[in-house]
Amino acid sequence: xKKRLINGPYLAWMLLFAIAPLFLVVWYALTAESGGERNFxxxxxxxxxxxxxxxxxxxxxxxxxxxxxxxxxxxxxxxLILTSRPFRPRAILVVLVVLPMWMNxxxxxxxWLTLLEKNGLINAILxxxxxxxxxxxxxxxxxxxxxxYNFLPFMVLPIYSVLFKIDRTLIEAAEDLGATPxxxxxxVIFPQSxxxxxxGVVMVFMPAVTTFVISRLLxxxxxxxxxxxxxxxFLTTYDWGFGSALSLFLMALLIVTGGILMRxxxxxxxxxx
Amino acid sequence: xxxxxxIIRLKNICMDYGGGPVLDRLNLYILKNEFITLLGPxxxxxxxxxxxxxxxxxxxxxxxxxxxxxxxRLPPFARKVNTVFQHYALFSHMNVYExxxxxxxxxxxxxxEIARKVGAVLELMNLPGYEKRDIDSxxxxxxxxxxxxxxxxxxxxxxxxxEPLGALDLKLRKEMQTExxxxxxxxxxxxxxxxxxxxxxxTMSDTIVVxxxxxxxxxxxxxxxxxxxxxxxxxxxxxxxxxLDGVMHADFRVSFAGRSFTCVDKGFAAEEEIDVVVRPEDIxxxxxADGMLRGVVTSVVFKGVHxxxxxxxxxxxxxxxxxxxxxxxxxxxxxxxxxDIHVMKKGKIVEKKTD
Numbered sequence: 019x020k021k022r023l024i025n026g027p028y029l030a031w032m033l034l035f036a037i038a039p040l041f042l043v044v045w046y047a048l049t050a051e052s053g054g055e056r057n058f059x060x061x062x063x064x065x066x067x068x069x070x071x072x073x074x075x076x077x078x079x080x081x082x083x084x085x086x087x088x089x090x091x092x093x094x095x096x097x098l099i100l101t102s103r104p105f106r107p108r109a110i111l112v113v114l115v116v117l118p119m120w121m122n123x124x125x126x127x128x129x130w131l132t133l134l135e136k137n138g139l140i141n142a143i144l145x146x147x148x149x150x151x152x153x154x155x156x157x158x159x160x161x162x163x164x165x166x167y168n169f170l171p172f173m174v175l176p177i178y179s180v181l182f183k184i185d186r187t188l189i190e191a192a193e194d195l196g197a198t199p200x201x202x203x204x205x206v207i208f209p210q211s212x213x214x215x216x217x218g219v220v221m222v223f224m225p226a227v228t229t230f231v232i233s234r235l236l237x238x239x240x241x242x243x244x245x246x247x248x249x250x251x252f253l254t255t256y257d258w259g260f261g262s263a264l265s266l267f268l269m270a271l272l273i274v275t276g277g278i279l280m281r282x283x284x285x286x287x288x289x290x291x
Numbered sequence: 292x293x294x295x296x297x298i299i300r301l302k303n304i305c306m307d308y309g310g311g312p313v314l315d316r317l318n319l320y321i322l323k324n325e326f327i328t329l330l331g332p333x334x335x336x337x338x339x340x341x342x343x344x345x346x347x348x349x350x351x352x353x354x355x356x357x358x359x360x361x362x363x364r365l366p367p368f369a370r371k372v373n374t375v376f377q378h379y380a381l382f383s384h385m386n387v388y389e390x391x392x393x394x395x396x397x398x399x400x401x402x403x404e405i406a407r408k409v410g411a412v413l414e415l416m417n418l419p420g421y422e423k424r425d426i427d428s429x430x431x432x433x434x435x436x437x438x439x440x441x442x443x444x445x446x447x448x449x450x451x452x453x454e455p456l457g458a459l460d461l462k463l464r465k466e467m468q469t470e471x472x473x474x475x476x477x478x479x480x481x482x483x484x485x486x487x488x489x490x491x492x493x494t495m496s497d498t499i500v501v502x503x504x505x506x507x508x509x510x511x512x513x514x515x516x517x518x519x520x521x522x523x524x525x526x527x528x529x530x531x532x533x534x535l536d537g538v539m540h541a542d543f544r545v546s547f548a549g550r551s552f553t554c555v556d557k558g559f560a561a562e563e564e565i566d567v568v569v570r571p572e573d574i575x576x577x578x579x580a581d582g583m584l585r586g587v588v589t590s591v592v593f594k595g596v597h598x599x600x601x602x603x604x605x606x607x608x609x610x611x612x613x614x615x616x617x618x619x620x621x622x623x624x625x626x627x628x629x630x631d632i633h634v635m636k637k638g639k640i641v642e643k644k645t646d
Contacts, residue, residue: 190347191380193367195394195445205393209384 046262062263078244082227085165093173156238164232173218180214295322304353331502373442388422526568537567556634572612573631582624
């Protein structure tokens with residue numbers, strides 16, 4: 019009886035902020051208004067599969083995957099370096115990794131806008147060094163750069179926390195059995211840190227695939243990812259039905275990919291997921 | 292052990308992490324095929340010694356020789372020793388087979404040979420059929436066996452064991468003690484075993500090295516260590532004992548507890564102050580009138596095989612073990628014969644085991 023009471027607020031919260039919105043999304047996605055009443059329809063969902071939208075979805079997935087991969091390639095060594103430092107410098111380095119997150123998301127993305135401009139800081143430095151200028155603003159590259167920059171801490175922190183918890187004696191045991199440091203990393207440290215990698219991948223991929231701010235700012239007005247498409251339906255064209263259908267599709271996609279990832283190492287502990 | 296070959300020698304090993312010496316001029320040699328135990332309370336430097344042999348710590352100064360050659364600079368993976376870690380340090384992302392095969396795979400042995408060796412060692416460790424099991428699904432005792440299997444499958448010349456039985460319950464620990472000794476004998480490899488459990492050390496070892504505060508106190512066979520402790524610390528640490536202040540009057544003549552006794556020790560200075568050890572089980576009970584010493588029983592505890600009695604002898608507590616019980620309050624006589632009196636020099640001994 020008491021337990022029920024304690025569950026109460028949590029259940030109310032879930033009902034109000036998770037179940038109800040989800041229900042609304044499903045409701046709008048599967049119904050259409052005609053002649054003053056709403057009728058059940060698959061029309062919105064079918065529209066998602068029109069080539070023009072599939073192309074947007076494909077581009078979103080591609081850029082998100084690329085960003086996730088880059089975050090992993092950059093983030094894993096960073097986490098490894100953090101783990102290998104003694105306590106005080108380590109604390110400072112961790113703060114440095116997290117520091118950009120304390121700035122407003124919009125502000126730091128805008129900052130890239132000025133950095134990447136034709137006459138921005140980066141090109142100024144490049145021309146000073148007599149190197150050719152980079153002109154990546156409003157391209158895939160700029161969007162990926164923005165994603166990697168914004169989501170890198172989400173990759174570093176879970177990997178760091180798992181690496182940090184690996185028992186030192188496991189590494190000693192591997193060395194004791196004849197493994198060189200490289201083999202030890204390949205056969206013990208990396209497999210032991212997979213849970214963290216998995217968390218990191220999910221934590222980066224999810225916001226990357228749904229973002230609409232980064233693509234709008236760094237991708238320019240004409241640039242569309244699935245996030246922009248959904249935003250458009252709700253705020254510009256007021257087609258809530260199609261917007262909901264896109265959201266639903268995206269959600270299904272994330273659940274499926276998440277499920278596959280979890281499946282691959284379902285028994286792991288220690289990650290955030 | 293007649294003229295066995297030496298395999299490892301530690302020469303003047305000092306270790307200091309910056310807070311005073313952890314090991315102070317440690318000298319030790321280890322023979323081929325011997326079961327040698329480093330014994331001492333926690334913080335005595337026994338684990339540090341083991342880690343220096345394994346290569347996990349670098350000594351501050353001193354040399355470590357393996358078959359006569361210095362291995363000071365060799366990293367752990369290049370040393371011909373394997374370690375069984377205190378908490379096993381098994382790889383939880385691999386099954387039993389892969390754990391045991393780890394070292395063999397690094398040596399790039401053919402798969403068929405790996406399978407044969409892993410099979411044989413699991414057989415030896417009483418773990419056949421466990422190949423596919425997850426590490427987390429094993430009991431503590433089974434994990435222990437896997438850890439030993441993973442080390443011995445590489446056929447090291449020396450196996451280092453860091454309190455490997457510490458986490459097991461008493462019954463399992465006793466079984467593993469006998470089993471470890473058997474394994475050591477059947478494989479014919481040197482075991483360097485670290486423990487703080489004196490009984491474990493006495494049961495398994497060929498040689499015991501008693502350590503305290505980074506200094507070797509005594510090196511000897513279990514029988515030597517028990518019967519002829521070199522100083523008060525060894526006597527107190529190994530088994531129960533009554534340790535008394537005494538004076539050596541002349542060869543074979545010692546006095547303590549207010550009277551003089553005949554003993555078997557000699558070679559001390561006249562009137563030298565010494566420590567006397569009398570083991571509780573060596574004291575004979577007699578009627579009060581016949582005793583060399585007299586005392587009153589103050590407490591009796593039943594210990595299974597024997598009774599442990601505390602006896603007040605002239606204001607000092609003595610411990611006695613006997614299969615017969617004397618009730619609390621009774622006055623009894625205590626007899627101590629020359630063989631049972633062990634005379635030791637006072638103070639700390641820095642032992643050098645040299646040839």
